[in-house]
Each structure stands twice: as C-alpha cells, then as structure tokens.
Amino acid sequence: xxxxxxxxxxxxxxxxRAREITATELTExxxxxxxxxxxxxxxxxxxxxxxxxxxxEADARLAAGDAPAMCGIPLGIKDLFCTKGVxxxxxxxxxxxxxxxxxxxxxxxxxxxxxxxxGKLNMDEFAMGSSNETxxxxxxxxxxxxxxxxxxxTPGGSSGGxxxxxxxxxxxxxTGTDTGGSIRQPAAFVGITGLKPTYGRCSRWGIVAFASSLxxxxxxxxxxxDCAIMLGAMAGHDPKDSTSADLPVPxxxxxxxxxxxxxxxxxxxxYRMDGMPEEIEALWSRGAEMLRDAGAxxxxxxxxxxxxxxxxxxxxxxxxxxxxxxRYDGVRFGHRxxxxxxxxxxxxxxxxxxxxxxxxxxxxxxxxxxxxxAGFYDAYYNRARKVRALIKRDFDEVFAAGVDAILTPATPxxxxxxxxxxxxxxxxxYLNDVFTVTVxxxxxxxxxxxxxxxxxxxxxxxxxxxxxxxxxxxxxxxxALEQAAGFVAKPNRWW
Numbered sequence: 001x002x003x004x005x006x007x008x009x010x011x012x013x014x015x016x017r018a019r020e021i022t023a024t025e026l027t028e029x030x031x032x033x034x035x036x037x038x039x040x041x042x043x044x045x046x047x048x049x050x051x052x053x054x055x056x057e058a059d060a061r062l063a064a065g066d067a068p069a070m071c072g073i074p075l076g077i078k079d080l081f082c083t084k085g086v087x088x089x090x091x092x093x094x095x096x097x098x099x100x101x102x103x104x105x106x107x108x109x110x111x112x113x114x115x116x117x118x119g120k121l122n123m124d125e126f127a128m129g130s131s132n133e134t135x136x137x138x139x140x141x142x143x144x145x146x147x148x149x150x151x152x153x154t155p156g157g158s159s160g161g162x163x164x165x166x167x168x169x170x171x172x173x174x175t176g177t178d179t180g181g182s183i184r185q186p187a188a189f190v191g192i193t194g195l196k197p198t199y200g201r202c203s204r205w206g207i208v209a210f211a212s213s214l215x216x217x218x219x220x221x222x223x224x225x226d227c228a229i230m231l232g233a234m235a236g237h238d239p240k241d242s243t244s245a246d247l248p249v250p251x252x253x254x255x256x257x258x259x260x261x262x263x264x265x266x267x268x269x270x271y272r273m274d275g276m277p278e279e280i281e282a283l284w285s286r287g288a289e290m291l292r293d294a295g296a297x298x299x300x301x302x303x304x305x306x307x308x309x310x311x312x313x314x315x316x317x318x319x320x321x322x323x324x325x326x327r328y329d330g331v332r333f334g335h336r337x338x339x340x341x342x343x344x345x346x347x348x349x350x351x352x353x354x355x356x357x358x359x360x361x362x363x364x365x366x367x368x369x370x371x372x373x374a375g376f377y378d379a380y381y382n383r384a385r386k387v388r389a390l391i392k393r394d395f396d397e398v399f400a401a402g403v404d405a406i407l408t409p410a411t412p413x414x415x416x417x418x419x420x421x422x423x424x425x426x427x428x429x430y431l432n433d434v435f436t437v438t439v440x441x442x443x444x445x446x447x448x449x450x451x452x453x454x455x456x457x458x459x460x461x462x463x464x465x466x467x468x469x470x471x472x473x474x475x476x477x478x479x480a481l482e483q484a485a486g487f488v489a490k491p492n493r494w495w
Contacts, residue, residue, distance in 0.1 A: 004029035006169040009073050009226040010253075016062055016072045023058035023072030026172075027051050027116050030074040033170045034118055039495040042155075042165040044079060044137045045087045045120035054116040061114055069253070070233045071114025076121045076165045076174040080158075081107050081217075082206040083120065090208040091135040092125045094356025095334045104206025105238045106175060106217050113233040118171050122161030125358045126325065127179055127210040130432040132160025132186075133418060134360040142190055142415050143168040143491040146456040150494075153415040153458070156186030156432075162220045163190040167491060173221040173230055177207060179214045180313055181436025184448035187220055188410035188461025191450040191489060193482070194220045195227045195475070198468045199443035200245035202231075203238035211320035212243075214313075214440045224449065224479045228252035231471060247469060255472035260480045261295030266403040270306035271435060273412065279454045280409045287407055287451055287462040290484035291477070301403060303394040306438055308387045313437040314430060315371050315384035321361075322368025328356060363426065392442040399467050405477045408435050410448040410461035435463060445471045447478045450487040459489065 004026050007015070015021045031051060034043050051074065058072035082088045082100040089095040103111070111117070122140040124132055131154040132140040140160040142153040144167070155164040159176035163186035166174050176183040178196035187194025195218045202217040209215060219230035232252050238244040267288055272281070292298050330336035330352030337351035357365070371380035398406070412434055421429050439446040445468070448461040462481065466474030 002029040002033055002169070005033045005172070007172060008222045009070070009172050009229050012073060012172055013069050013229070017067060023055040023062065023116065024052070026072060027055035027074050030118055030171055037168060037170050037495050039141065040143060040164050040168055041122055041138055041140045042161040042168070042170060043076065043119045044122050044161065047086055047117055047119045050086070051116050051118050054111065058114045058116060068113040068233070069229045070110060072116065073173065074116045074118050074171050075110065076119060076162060076171040077107060077117055078159055078162050078175050078177060079120045079123050080127055080177050080208045081175060082208070083107055083117065086120060088120070088208070089136065090126050091123045091137055092356065092358070092361070093136045093335060094328045094352070098334050102206060105203035105240060106207070106234050109236065110233050115233070121165055121174055124158035124160065125361050126208065126321070127158040127177055127182055128321070128360050128364055129157040130181070130185060130429050131418070131421065132157040134358050136358065139418050140164050141418065143495065144190060144415065144458055145492070145494060146458060152418045154189065154418050156189035156415065158182040159186050159220060163187055163192060166190070166192045166220050166222060168495065173219060173226055175217060175234070176220045177215055177217050178440065179210050179317060180440050181433040183218045183220060184436050184446055184463055185411050185432060187448040188450070188459065189415040191459030191487065192220060192222055193224055193227050193447065193449055194218065195231060195447045195471070196439060196445060197231060197235065197471055198445045200243050201235050201469070201471065203236070203241040203244045205238055205240040209324040211317040212324060213320060214317060224475055224482045225253060225256060227447065228256055228475045245469070250472050252472050252475055255476050256479045257476060258480050258483055260291065260477050263296045263404045263477060264402050265291050265296045265298050266301035266398055266406040267298055268301050268303045268306065268406060268408060270303050271408045273434065277413060279460065280412065283452050283460050283462065284407070284409050287481060287485070290481060291407065294480045294484055299403060301398050301406070303398065303438070305387060305390040305394050309391055309438045309441060310430060310434060312384040312387040312391070313433070313441060314367070315380050316388060318364040318368030319372050319381050320368070322365050322372060325361070325365055328353065388441045391438055395442045395444060404467070405474055406465040408463045408465065410435060410463040414454045414456070414458035414460055439465055444468055445474050447474060449478050449482050449485065451481070451485040452487065453489060
C-alpha cells in the first residue's frame with residue numbers, strides 16, 4: 001500500500017505546500033492503487049489522463065503559491081455526478097454511453113479548488129439501495145472482512161464505491177450523495193467519516209436526481225478534519241439550483257477546536273429499537289460517555305414521530321423518483337430498446353424502461369406511481385408529507401429547547417455479506433436506513449464517525465445530528481467524539 005495514498009487531505013495539503021511531495025507524485029500513487037484494486041469494484045470509469053493533467057495544473061498553482069486547501073488532492077467522484085466528457089451513468093444501463101456536455105456544480109467547484117479526479121465510483125443504481133448490489137457495473141465490495149472469513153461484505157449503499165475507495169486508500173476522499181442515509185451508512189460500514197450537509201448547503205445541479213427534496217451531496221473522508229476541508233470546497237450558493245441556500249460558507253476547519261464544554265447532546269429514546277444488537281447499544285452508551293467526559297451535558301430527549309419515518313420516506317422518495325425517472329424513455333438520450341416491426345412509441349417506452357432499469361428501480365417507480373395515482377394520493381403521499389412535517393417539528397422543538405446535537409447509532413448492524421439480504425424481503429434491506437432517514441426528511445446535517453469494532457472486527461459508526469446550517473458546530477462535536485474514540489483501525493489488504 002502506498003504511503004502517499006494513505007494520507008489524509010490535511011496531511012497531503014501540508015506536504016504539498018511545503019513542496020515535500022508534488023501533486024503528480026500523489027496522483028500517480030493513487031492511480032497505481034486504483035489499478036491494483038479491481039477486486040473491490042469501487043472505480044468504474046478511470047480517468048488517468050485527466051487526473052495527470054489536473055495534477056500538473058495543481059503543481060503549477062502550488063509553485064505559484066496560489067493553492068487552496070484541496071489543490072492537488074486526488075478524489076473519486078460518485079457516478080451520480082455529471083462530469084463533462086466522462087461517462088456518468090448513475091450505475092444504470094438506461095444511461096449507457098451517456099457523456100454529459102457539462103459539469104456538475106459540486107465537481108466544478110472541487111476542480112476550481114485544484115482537486116484531481118481519478119475516476120468515477122460505483123453506486124447503487126440511481127442511488128436506490130443500501131448495499132451497492134443494484135449497480136449495472138456489479139457489486140462494490142467492502143475492503144473489510146469478518147475475522148478470518150473470506151465472505152465478501154457490502155460497503156453499504158448507495159455510495160458504496162465511494163466508501164470502499166476511501167477505506168482502501170485508493171483515493172484521499174470521495175464525493176457521495178445522501179437521500180436516506182447513503183453517505184452515513186456506507187461510511188459506518190467501512191470505518192470512515194461521512195457528512196450529509198443541511199439540505200441546500202451543496203448544489204444539486206448536475207447530480208442525477210433520485211428524490212429532489214431529499215438528495216444532498218457531501219464529503220466522504222478519512223477523518224473529521226478532512227470532511228471540514230472538503231465541505232468548504234463543495235458548498236456554496238448556486239443560482240442554477242433553486243433549492244440552494246444563499247448563505248456564506250464559513251471556514252469549517254477553523255471551527256475544529258475540540259472544545260464542547262457546555263454543549264447539550266440529546267439522546268433520543270425512540271432510537272432504542274427492539275432487537276438492536278448489544279454491540280450497537282454498548283457503542284452508543286460509550287459514545288455518550290465520551291462526549292460527557294469531554295464536557296458536554298447529556299439530555300434524554302423524545303422524537304415521537306420517529307417510528308413513522310421509514311414508511312413516510314418510502315412513500316415520498318419513490319413518488320419523487322417516479323416523477324424524476326420519467327425522463328428516461330429512450331427518446332432523448334441513453335439506452336433505446338430495439339423495436340419489432342409495428343411497435344409504436346408506447347412499446348418503445350415499455351421495452352426501453354424494462355431493459356434499462358434494474359429490479360429495485362422498477363420496484364420503486366411502481367410504488368411511487370401507485371402512491372401518486374388518483375385514488376391513493378391523499379391516502380399515501382399527502383399523509384406522508386404531513387408526517388414529514390411532524391418529524392421536522394420534533395427536531396425543531398428539541399433544538400429550540402437548547403440541544404446542540406443529537407447522538408444516535410449510524411446503522412442497526414455492522415456490514416453484512418453481499419447476497420445475504422438481496423433475496424430477502426425488501427423491507428429488511430430498507431430497515432438499514434432506520435437511523436438515518438429522519439435527517440433527510442427534516443433537511444438536517446448529519447455525520448457518521450467511526451467509533452469502534454464489533455466482535456468480528458468490523459467497524460461500527462455513531463451518528464451526530466446537528467442544527468440546520470450549523471455544520472461547523474456539528475463537525476466540532478464530531479471532532480471531539482473522534483478524538484475520544486481514537487479509531488485508527490484499517491482493513492487488512494486482501495485485494
């Protein structure tokens with residue numbers, strides 16, 4: 001394993017600015033790691049020529065003394081982000097061959113800050129999944145293994161390729177997106193840090209849409225400081241996105257003091273689920289004690305509508321997906337089915353969508369179309385929207401009462417084996433999002449921090465939920481938790 005590719009963003013930045021290493025050397029080290037890690041299925045479109053050209057530009061900026069924090073940092077980009085001239089398929093066969101003529105706002109900002117793109121990363125198709133098993137490219141694989149077993153484990157989803165690539169030191173960091181937990185759950189499964197910002201903090205323009213009122217881009221990194229650095233480059237107002245907030249972007253890294261004395265941390269009783277593994281319960285209790293030892297006050301809180309979050313989410317998200325995915329019809333771009341003589345436009349739509357969409361995407365489109373249909377709109381969709389408002393009100397009341405952040409588990413288990421849940425009742429897979437979906441429904445920032453290992457040696461994460469637009473404060477609390485947890489474990493290299 002290359003020592004250079006295992007650097008954090010902060011450490012690499014300091015070495016680059018001190019001229020101890022060059023962006024080109026760092027990029028070549030990462031490209032070599034990517035080349036040798038095919039077994040992980042993390043990178044699906046490699047862009048070595050682009051990476052080398054960007055690294056040369058970064059070196060010129062560094063030599064001139066014009067170097068933002070992300071300058072020369074090699075990244076992986078989730079396949080949901082449109083990247084100009086590079087395949088951007090959202091891991092779906094229906095977008096086979098699609099190369100955008102434009103760049104997403106988030107990647108534009110990262111490249112303007114000097115970041116280097118190594119390639120595009122695997123994910124669940126259209127970000128619909130919790131295990132990275134719905135991708136047209138095949139599975140992404142977790143670099144961690146259970147004990148001495150050879151069982152291939154999920155890296156989580158939908159940002160599974162991003163999680164796997166960062167945990168295996170193929171890149172220094174990666175972009176992810178989070179609609180119901182798709183940054184935080186995979187981050188927890190592979191022992192890295194993943195931040196879902198407040199809805200509207202990062203532009204959604206140029207990111208392939210799943211559920212537009214829930215989707216949010218965020219950083220997936222090796223530690224909290226790197227999250228703060230990368231978020232600073234990704235965030236900001238974008239007039240091309242009507243949901244983008246016109247707010248200044250603070251210096252998130254400068255807010256990392258680790259001092260949380262006097263902060264109030266809420267512990268919600270509703271997150272103590274029936275059947276929760278003892279290890280998750282123990283980790284949660286230990287995390288609370290760490291924050292108390294760091295000077296925070298723990299407060300028992302109630303979020304009474306939490307139990308309705310999953311059903312509300314799995315009405316709202318498929319409804320929005322049904323609307324967003326209607327554009328993939330074989331007429332304008334992407335895959336078009338071969339038609340038999342006499343087939344008309346209806347047959348073209350049906351055959352194209354049947355061939356292009358995987359089973360999970362088809363399932364969610366059908367659910368979404370059903371809940372939006374004339375006889376069921378009020379019974380399902382409108383009711384779910386009302387529940388969503390109540391969930392948001394629960395959080396508003398807790399924060400208004402003086403709570404600064406909320407501590408919960410990130411996932412109900414450690415990473416499970418690929419294939420172990422794929423054939424089960426889909427609801428079992430959806431339960432992986434039980435601790436994360438409330439954050440998306442309420443539009444809040446949330447972060448997953450690695451905090452320990454289970455008895456099989458797999459990473460477990462804790463989630464902190466913050467006040468809207470206060471990512472800096474949330475990151476500082478996460479920084480204190482990270483320092484107390486002292487998580488430094490890495491997967492044994494088998495790939």
